[in-house]
Amino acid sequence: MTSRHRARRRRRIPLGPGLFALALALAAALALGTGSLHVSTGATGRSAIAPDVAPDGTPASSDRAVPGAGPTTATPDSDARAAQAVDRALSSAGAGAEGAVSVAVLDLASGATAVSGGSGHEFITASIVKADILATLLRQTGSDLTAQQRTEAVAMIEQSDNDAASALYDAIGGADGLDEANLAFGLTGTTAGQDGYWGLTTTTPADQLRLLQVIFGQDSPLDAGGRAYLQQLMGEIAEDQDWGVSAAASAEGAWMLKNGWLSRSTDGLWAVNSIGRVTHDGHDVLVAVLSDGNSTEEDGIALVESVAVAAVGALAAAVTG
Structure with missing residues (x-):
């Protein structure tokens, strides 16, 4: 789950600290009004999405299906179309999976959502839980992190550093702290790793x-x-970790992600996961792909990317159609 050496296949355009500072300032201004704001980086074609208006501070209840969906104009019919399209995409892209694979996607503009595969299957997070650890820390501290915590957060998200993750896992109270936050986040099917085994x-x-x-x-x-802080780090992932759901972004589209990969000691098979936000043909899409039972890390990465590309494309086409 540490940084891996991987040949680059396409150009990555970083978010940049200057744009992050602008996003924070704009987010503060938006808190005085309503709506959301898209900030373009101009000639690069890469964009960052500034956070919407500040929340009212009320934790999401565990019985709410999907908290924080933003505009939700999806209808049962559109969700049904999306589900059918994503099911077909997963059936094709995941046909060669050696183990289990699943995908969940949401189109932010329409609210159309689809979850396919892995019904009842227990997936381990590997390093994607690092995004959850930082979200928990930000909630506990009101986003007021110490200098040391910020250094560890950067290493944990951008480089997928395990020592930094262990330090911050301890800081949030370990499994108990993560489980408590996840209830507030509305994650009802997630159980924290015990005895410091956050992965x-x-x-x-x-x-x-x-x-x-x-x-x-x-x-x-x-x-x-x-x-904004967590988004910024997810947009500054180390170049050798630019894989996974970023494959579903259009050639010059934005992406922000966190990947996870782990070889199981019991059988040597690989769990490979990727979560994030991508811009595909003008659609801003949240996407999560989970897999396990892969013979090699490379096989798992190829599977995750294939599923992400197929599912995001299918959702965008279903929403547009």
Whole structure:
């Protein structure tokens, strides 16, 4: 779960600290009004999405299906179309999966949502839980992190550093702290890893979609500054970790992500996961892909990317059609 060496396949355009500072300032201004704001980086084609208005501070209840969805104009018919399209996409892209694979996607503009595969299957998070750990810390501290915590947060998200993750897992109270925060986030199918084994946290694709809405959504237990900070780190992932759901972004589209990969000691098979936000043909989409039972890390990455590309494309086409 530490940084891996991987050949780059496409150009990555970083978010940049200057744009992050602008996003924070705009987020604060938006807290005085309503709505959301898209900030373009101009010639690069890469964009960052500034957080929506600050939440009212009320934690999301565990019985709410998906907290922080933003505009929700999806109808049962549109969700049905999306579900059918994503089911077909997963059936095709995941046909060669050696183990289990699942995907959850949400189109932020329409609210159309689909979850496919992995019904009843227990997935381990590996390093995608690091986004959850930081979200928990930001909630506990009101986004007021110490200098040391910020240093560890950067290492944990951008480099997927395990020592930093262990330090912050201890800081949030370990499994008890993560479980308590996840109830507030609306993650009802996620159980924190015990005895410091944060990578063995178990989860579902639907829960990872809820977590992404906590990070990127308007109705969130995190304040605007905390959301902007976590988004910024997820947009500054180390170049050798630019894989996974970022494959579903259009050539010059925005992406922000966190990946996870772990070889199980019991059988040597790989769990490979990726969660994040991508811009695909003008659609801003939250996407989570979980997989396990892969013979190699490379096989798992190829599977996750194939599923992400197929599912995001299918959702965008279903929403447009």
